[in-house]
Amino acid sequence: MQLANRVKTLTPSSTLAITAKAKQLKQEGHNVIGLGAGEPDFNTPDYILEAAAKAMNDGMTKYTPAGGTLELKKAIAAKLERDNQLTYDLDEIIVTTGAKHALYTLFQVLLNEGDEVIVPAPYWVSYPEQIKLAQGTPVIVKAIEENEFKLTPDLLESAITSKTKAVILNSPSNPTGMMYSKDELKALGEVCLNHNLFIVSDEIYEKLIYTSEKHVSIASISQELKESTIVINGVSKSHSMTGWRIGYAAGPKMIIKAMTNLASHSTSNPTSIAQYAALAAYEANDDAVEEMKEAFAQRLDVFYTLLNDIPGITCQKPKGAFYIFPNVKEAVAANGFSNVDDWVEAILEEEKVALVPGSGFGFPDNVRVSYALALEDIEEAAKRIKRFVLNHQ
Template sequence: MKLAKRVSALTPSSTLEITAKAQELKAQGHDVIGLGAGEPDFNTPDHIIEAAYKAMLEGHTKYTPTGGLAALKKEIIKKFQEDQQLAYAPTEIIVCNGAKHALYTLFQVLLNEGDEVIIPTPYWVSYPEQVKLAEGVPVFVEGFEENDFKITPEQLKSAITEKTKAVIINSPSNPTGMIYTEEELRALGEVCVEHNILIVSDEIYEKLVYGDTKHVSIAQLSAELKQLTVIINGVSKSHSMTGWRIGYAAGNKQLIQAMTNLAGHSTSNPTSIAQYATIAAYQHSQEAVEEMRHAFESRLNIVYDKLIQIPGFSCLKPQGAFYLFPNVKEAAAMAGYDSVDEWAKALLEEEKVAIVPGSGFGAPENMRLSYATSLEQLEKALDRIKTFMDKKVR
């Protein structure tokens, strides 16, 4: 059977590929440590699970409005008001089957064939693929390591053409963990306003920020920027609800209505039970969120210090999310490999440590290591990586 061109052009997910290989080795009885996880290792807080169970018992197992329950939109609006001092109407919010689905739906209603979307590198693996699925063209702008993997206003301006429709800003970033400051966002925002470029602000990791760093949404910096911005968020990372599949978008009423219309013919509505669970997630104490954030920060501080001691590794200390993104080009060369991909494959085969090569994120000299796993496993993995390097460079 001949498949559609849009599917044939997709690049396989590097994260899923490394996970599949790790699972294969585990099935063979090997002690594999997987550091590719893009989800918290904590269970969903009890009060959220209880709310879902209560909703089922009360019969809330039917269709809901396509764009989400009114009660859930109310909580999302309240969250924006409290966290970013942003005011949205219910017609400016759509609840989707995860933040990934919100992004997919946005690009489907936004892009025509040939429209360009500027994507800073390193990028989350699905951004370019979703743009391509909407017949758009990903335009990559390199966030240099010496600039904390962030792009500058000058870079953004030079990438804009008459076909540019949008730019993606992911802060805190997956995979780098870096965060744009208010000043940096203002400067990028000025370029977007000048050229009337839509800003897709992916803020899914906003609750996982460390040290003295603060998360700022570009939409809160001015009325003009709010009008130009679509915020993508959800409860997957903040409340350890990845499998519940609830995300949302907030922005221009016309765009949100178009997204709702499309969802009506694709998914009908987000899962009813998961929506009631999310209402509870936002209504009740955020203590569990803070506990998880604190645990991630504690792991980061321990693991980072150990990571940078490994020969050939250099790494910026992340400010948010739960990933380390070290440059391991030198380590790969020292170990006798031509690429980080080859080095990562050998690491998995010989020491049974699964990490994700940076090539899948547009940064072939790096690798992504998730610290969303126990400290014991993390330290064990780093010991194995060091052993691997010690054996190779002798």
């Protein structure tokens, strides 16, 4: 059977692969601790569940407009103005079946064959694959670990060619948890404006920040940057609604219209019930979000300290999201392994701890670990990793 060429170059998601293997071991009866989760371990807040149940009971189970209900788009517009100081008309917003679908649809309408998109590494695993599916070319620019894995204006400038169409920014970042300051975003934005580039600003983790620093959307810095930026966000991480699949994009009217037209021929519309659940999330206060954030902050403090106590493992302390991205190169070498991927597999087999190798994020000397799990599991996982490292020295 001959498959389409567009799917032949796709690389399977390393996060999903390690999660699947961990689940298999669990089903076999092993006590596996999975550190690969890309979702909060909290259930969706009760008030959101109640809103979904009410919507079902009220018969809100039919098709909606392809770009989302009017009520939800109004709530998203209000959220953007309240939280990000951004004003959008409703035809500058599209509701999508998750932020991932917003990104996928955006690249489909934005890129022509050969267009280049600058992707700072470490990157979320789906960015390069989605760009390739749109017949674009991902240009990977490796950031410096000592600079908190962040893109600099000089690095950005050096990667721009006549084919460059856009650059992706993700703050706070998956997998590093690092975030850009307003001054850093302004400097990057000036480079983008000088070269007439689109900016894809993935802000899905904006509510999960554990320092006094505030999230800044690059679109809020100036009107010129707003006109060049497509903001991507959703309720998956902020309200523990990963399975509900509601995201959105906000940006120039022409782009949003094209995305809406494409969605009308692909998904018809985001799930109606999930849209009413998301409406409740955006209209309510953030008490449930704050409780989740406080728990993550405590887990981060504990896990960061424990990981840095393991010989050959070093990591910078993240400022947001719920990941740590430690460098394990020295531990891997001391344990007699040739690469991180084999080391990760051995830890899963021997200690039943699932880590995600950094190769999937463009940094093969690192691993991504999630602290979206109970504190006792975090402490036990660190204990097992340290035991493995010491036993194999």
